[in-house]
Amino acid sequence: MPVASPMVKRNTRTVRTSSSNPAEALKGNNDSGYRGKQTKSRTGKDCTNWADSVTHTKKLYPNAGLDKNYCRNPAPDEDAKTIWCFIKGGTPLHYWEYCDPLGGREDEGTK
Numbered sequence: 001m002p003v004a005s006p007m008v009k010r011n012t013r014t015v016r017t018s019s020s021n022p023a024e025a026l027k028g029n030n031d032s033g034y035r036g037k038q039t040k041s042r043t044g045k046d047c048t049n050w051a052d053s054v055t056h057t058k059k060l061y062p063n064a065g066l067d068k069n070y071c072r073n074p075a076p077d078e079d080a081k082t083i084w085c086f087i088k089g090g091t092p093l094h095y096w097e098y099c100d101p102l103g104g105r106e107d108e109g110t111k
Contacts, residue, residue: 048086
């Protein structure tokens, strides 16, 4: 899970994707405005449902779009630089991974 750090550079630009769906655009502070439907991490692992999380919940982050198992960045002021999710089958040391929007990123490797 991302941890707060005052040294993290914030990203507030909009990144286009190869998808024609505007919801798949990465936007907002560290992509916190993403409301697409990606459910897999960059390595292809399935994301878990946010409702199963005890740390990142709709109650704590009511405007973060924590629906189903979609990739999100609910706490953009923490260390995460883009959308991510808790992964199924994770371990205590490796339980979340970054995601890319459906359709991929046009600026691959810039974050």
